[in-house]
Amino acid sequence: MTPSRRSFLMAAAALSAAVATPEMVRAAAALDAAESADWAIATRDVEDDVARRAMRLVHGRAPAGLSGALYRNGPGKFRRPGGSATHWFDGDGLIRAFRVEDGQATLEARFADTPKRRWESEIDAVVTPGFGTKGDDRAKVGSNDDANAANTAVMVAGDQVWALWEAGSPLAMESSDLSSRGFVALRDDLKGMPFQPHPRYDPDGTVWNVGLAGDRAVIWRLNPDRSLNDARIVRLPRASYMHDFTATDRHLILVLQPWLFERHGAPVISGLAWRPEQGTQVMVLDKDDLTKSRIYELPGFFHFHLGDAWAEGDGAIRFDVAASADPRFAVDGARVLVEGHGVVPGDPARLALITLRPDGRAEMFTSAAVGEFPKSDPRRAGLARSLTVHTAGETRGRPLPTGLAVQDWTAGRSQGFDFGGHQIVEETVFVPKPGATAEKEAWLVGPSINLREGRTELHVYDAAHVDDGPVATWAADIALPAGFHGVWAG
Amino acid sequence: MKTLAPIAALAAAAVVSAPAFAADLTVAFPAAASQGRIMVALFDSEANYGGEGQPARHAVVDAAAGETRVVFEGLPDGDYAIRAFHDLNGDGRMNTNPFGMPIEPYAFSNNAVGVMGPATWERAKFAAAAAAAVQTIDLK
Numbered sequence: 069m070t071p072s073r074r075s076f077l078m079a080a081a082a083l084s085a086a087v088a089t090p091e092m093v094r095a096a097a098a099l100d101a102a103e104s105a106d107w108a109i110a111t112r113d114v115e116d117d118v119a120r121r122a123m124r125l126v127h128g129r130a131p132a133g134l135s136g137a138l139y140r141n142g143p144g145k146f147r148r149p150g151g152s153a154t155h156w157f158d159g160d161g162l163i164r165a166f167r168v169e170d171g172q173a174t175l176e177a178r179f180a181d182t183p184k185r186r187w188e189s190e191i192d193a194v195v196t197p198g199f200g201t202k203g204d205d206r207a208k209v210g211s212n213d214d215a216n217a218a219n220t221a222v223m224v225a226g227d228q229v230w231a232l233w234e235a236g237s238p239l240a241m242e243s244s245d246l247s248s249r250g251f252v253a254l255r256d257d258l259k260g261m262p263f264q265p266h267p268r269y270d271p272d273g274t275v276w277n278v279g280l281a282g283d284r285a286v287i288w289r290l291n292p293d294r295s296l297n298d299a300r301i302v303r304l305p306r307a308s309y310m311h312d313f314t315a316t317d318r319h320l321i322l323v324l325q326p327w328l329f330e331r332h333g334a335p336v337i338s339g340l341a342w343r344p345e346q347g348t349q350v351m352v353l354d355k356d357d358l359t360k361s362r363i364y365e366l367p368g369f370f371h372f373h374l375g376d377a378w379a380e381g382d383g384a385i386r387f388d389v390a391a392s393a394d395p396r397f398a399v400d401g402a403r404v405l406v407e408g409h410g411v412v413p414g415d416p417a418r419l420a421l422i423t424l425r426p427d428g429r430a431e432m433f434t435s436a437a438v439g440e441f442p443k444s445d446p447r448r449a450g451l452a453r454s455l456t457v458h459t460a461g462e463t464r465g466r467p468l469p470t471g472l473a474v475q476d477w478t479a480g481r482s483q484g485f486d487f488g489g490h491q492i493v494e495e496t497v498f499v500p501k502p503g504a505t506a507e508k509e510a511w512l513v514g515p516s517i518n519l520r521e522g523r524t525e526l527h528v529y530d531a532a533h534v535d536d537g538p539v540a541t542w543a544a545d546i547a548l549p550a551g552f553h554g555v556w557a558g
Numbered sequence: 559m560k561t562l563a564p565i566a567a568l569a570a571a572a573v574v575s576a577p578a579f580a581a582d583l584t585v586a587f588p589a590a591a592s593q594g595r596i597m598v599a600l601f602d603s604e605a606n607y608g609g610e611g612q613p614a615r616h617a618v619v620d621a622a623a624g625e626t627r628v629v630f631e632g633l634p635d636g637d638y639a640i641r642a643f644h645d646l647n648g649d650g651r652m653n654t655n656p657f658g659m660p661i662e663p664y665a666f667s668n669n670a671v672g673v674m675g676p677a678t679w680e681r682a683k684f685a686a687a688a689a690a691a692v693q694t695i696d697l698k
Contacts, residue, residue, distance in 0.1 A: 197673070208671040210698065211659055215674075260659040281657040301656050334673075 106519055107468050108408035110492050110550040114144040114162055117246075120176035123166075123526060123542035130171035130540045131511060131528060133502050136558035137243075138166040138513055138526070139229050140494070141222045142551025144179060146406050150193025155200025155335070156402035160185045161219030161231050161239075163246050164551060166515065166526045173526055173542040180218035180231045180239050181248035183208070197334035199234075200403055211260055212236045213251050221265035221553035223275075225294040229557075232265040234311060235279075235336075243557070254288070254296040261286050261299070265553060268315040268376065269449045276315055276355070278322070282329055283307040287320065287358055300358050305349055309340055309395075314374040314387045315355070317450035321377055321387065321424075324349040326368040327395050337399050344368030344394070350422070350430060352385065364430035366422070370395045375442040378452045385424040388456050388477070390417035390440045391432075401467060416440070416462035419475055437475050437482050438462055441495035441553075445507050454478035455531070457512050459493050461486050468550075469493040472512070474534050485529070485537045490520040492550060498531065499556045508532040511539075513556060517547055524548045581686040585640060585693045586627040587619065590663075594646040596621050596697070600630055600638055604679040607639045614638070622648075639682035640667035644697045663697035 143159020146152055153159050161180035166173060179185060184196045187208050196215050197203030209215050216236035222229050223238070230238035230252060237251040237260060253259040262279030269275055273292030278285050283304045289297040304322065307329040314321045326343040333339040347368050354360040370392045377387035397414025404412045419442065420434040439458035454476050461470030472493055473484030487493065496514025504510070512529040524547050527538035587596055596619035601607035606614070617628040621644065643652045643664035653662050667684055670677035684693065 203673075205673065207673050209673045210664075210671045212674075214671075257653070257661060258655055259661040261655050261657060279657075284657070286656065 104408045105410070106489075107466070107492060109517060109519065109522070109547050110468065111143075111146060111156060111159070111406050111408060112547070112549045113147050114177070114179075114548065117179060118175070118177040118546065118548070120165075120167075120174050121545060123173040123175055123544050125171070125173075125540065126525070126543045127541035128528075128539045130168065130173075131530075134499065134511060134513075134528060135169050136499070136556055137168070138164075138497070138515075138554055138556050139222045139224070139243075140164045140166070140515070140551040140554030141218075141220060141231055142549065142553075143217070143219045144177070144549055145185075146194070148188060148192050148194050150191060151195055151204065151206075152406075153194045153198065153201045154403055154406060155198065155337075156405045157219070158194075158196075158198035158201040158217060158335075159219060159406075159549075160188075161217055161233070162548070162551075163222055163229065163231055163241060164515075164548060164554075165243075165246060166513075168513075168526075168528075175524065175526070175544045175546075176246065177548060178241070178246035178248075180241065182216055182218050182239065183214045184217060197336075199336045200399070202335050202338075212262070213260055216251070219552070221555075223267055223555055224557045229555075232263065232267075234264055235262050236260065238263050254290070255299065258286075258296075258299055263288060264311070264313070266312040266373075268313070268320075269446070270315075271317060271450060276320060278310075278313050278320075280304075280310055282332075285322070287353070302353065302358055302361075304351065305363060306346075309336075309398075311372045312374050314377040315450055316377045316379045316385055318355055318379065319377070319385065320353040320355060320358075321374075321385065322351040322353070323371065323374060323389070324351060325370055327370060327398075340395075342370075342395055350424060352424060362428075364424050364428065366430050366432050369393065369420075369432070370398070371417070372398070373440060373442055375456050376444050376449050376453065378448075378450065380452070383426040386421060386477075388419055388421050388442055388475070390442055390458065391420045391434065392417045397467060411465040412467050414467060415464055416467045419456065419458060421477055435475065435482070437473060439473060439475075440469070443495065443497045445498045445500065445510060446556075447500050447505065448507060453507060455507050457496055457498060457531070457534070459495065460484050461493070472496050472514070472529070472534065474512075474531060483535045485534050487516065487537075490518065491525075492517040492519065494551055495553055496527075496529070497554065497556050499558065502558075515551070517550060518543070522547050580632045581635065581691055583630045583633055583638070583686050583691045583693065584627055585617075585630070585642070585695065587621075587642070587644075587695055587697060588626055590619075590621050590626060590644055590697055591646070592624060593622055594644060594648050595619060596642055596644050597650075598628055598640060598642045600640050602634075602636060602638055604683075607641070607679050607682070633686045636686060637683045638667070638686050639679055639684070640693060640695070641676070641682075642666070642695060642697065665695045665697045667693050667695065669696050 144162025218231040275290035375388035401414035459469030471486030599613035602614040666677040670681035
């Protein structure tokens with residue numbers, strides 16, 4: 069539509085024998101703009117695996133002692149000639165490794181080798197039903213792992229990294245070269261049970277996770293070596309869409325929002341109904357006895373992500389959440405992001421602190437901090453803490469982060485840094501400084517997409533001085549689409 | 559003339575008593591693990607395949623003993639479809655995980671796949687004809 073309208077305008081100007089008027093030039097430019105927004109690169113397609121390449125230090129100095137790898141996951145391929153994904157959450161998983169050693173940084177990225185990607189590559193069409201993509205009858209889905217996009221998060225498991233997705237098994241990949249090794253079955257009779265993208269860690273290294281099927285959840289407990297300790301089915305009071313969960317050192321916390329599965333269909337969002345009048349239920353389970361649980365009630369709100377929880381001295385449980393009023397972004401915003409132009413529906417989330425009191429009351433305090441992708445100090449997972457790092461700068465219509473901030477819940481203060489509109493900042497994680505124990509004795513490490521330079525960058529900030537901006541920035545020679553979640557392996 | 563009539567009668571009798579076509583169908587599972595048993599059900603109509611009736615034939619392939627194929631002999635001409643699963647633990651049932659997903663390998667004729675369910679009759683059906691038919695199935 070658009071190229072022919074533009075050429076019509078230009079042809080009309082020529083026919084009228086007048087020089088193209090400023091109005092006509094502006095109209096043609098506006099039509100060009102409708103083709104793709106400045107942020108469209110955030111959902112671009114990557115065609116092939118990205119071989120390991122050096123990144124160039126373009127700002128500051130690499131901190132001495134920073135050594136390790138940031139593994140991240142996110143959708144890297146959406147569109148094919150025979151059919152395309154129509155939702156941000158349905159692209160093929162592209163696992164990225166940013167490796168930092170002796171002041172040098174490298175970047176490599178490899179697609180998760182899934183049955184979905186193999187079939188869709190063979191017929192060169194995206195046909196598999198997903199979270200927002202309807203799919204069609206060319207799909208081959210004999211089980212949930214046939215639809216597994218392996219695109220949401222990544223966790224470390226010995227010499228492997230596991231690519232995680234909401235509704236299926238982890239996909240094992242070699243850490244050294246990101247080659248895929250196949251889906252993980254933690255026990256033969258649990259093959260295909262869902263393993264969600266946000267596992268939580270105990271101080272002793274035990275891994276907890278959940279997987280959902282309607283109003284039933286599987287609670288996973290893994291040993292520090294990632295072997296299965298236990299898997300238990302728990303009944304939930306409602307069938308909510310739940311992307312994340314949280315935990316203290318002693319309790320698991322499931323936030324059951326009023327976005328409810330009223331039926332199961334393709335795509336997933338077609339079966340979900342928003343019922344805010346039913347409020348949000350927070351279910352707290354005793355890690356030592358999963359039959360013991362308690363339900364708290366809060367007003368209805370929407371969320372994807374929670375922060376690590378902790379218990380206060382009086383037994384109150386606290387955790388933070390990136391909260392929104394409704395699921396508009398999940399339904400429409402994430403669709404527009406893949407379309408690559410226009411105004412993105414949905415208001416940006418804001419950080420809120422939830423307190424669950426021993427007497428059964430629950431409170432939610434919404435801060436002024438706009439942001440998403442909350443992360444905190446891994447040394448304090450499940451334990452008392454003050455700080456949450458989160459993306460920042462999202463605005464209505466353009467909910468793409470332009471910076472990051474550190475929320476201090478104890479001091480009631482936020483410190484942040486904003487790059488400006490030419491950067492799309494991604495999730496940034498705490499990397500404790502070697503040998504240090506104080507919460508602020510850490511770096512913050514995370515990538516961005518530099519829209520002006522058309523490249524992916526990796527930034528390191530000092531957690532105690534995030535408002536100074538990055539202490540080091542490396543630049544890649546390519547721009548990868550935006551990722552979701554990652555983990556630092558030191 | 560006198561000898562023709564008995565020969566003609568014999569020929570006529572032969573045509574009437576033989577079946578219209580009779581196919582032998584070989585069903586092979588070349589990649590199956592040498593463990594347990596493969597349960598094979600052969601259906602001769604969409605309704606039966608869909609669960610409204612019984613299989614026309616069924617067989618158990620002793621994978622643990624190294625068997626990998628079964629032959630169904632003398633099938634009347636027509637369309638058929640196969641459902642098969644590999645009973646690895648020998649309990650006679652297709653086992654599932656706690657959320658109801660099959661955890662033992664299974665497959666359908668033509669290696670047809672459904673969308674979060676069994677392959678349809680349309681995708682799984684094949685014709686048993688006079689010439690010997692072979693279905694090579696990859697259990698997943």
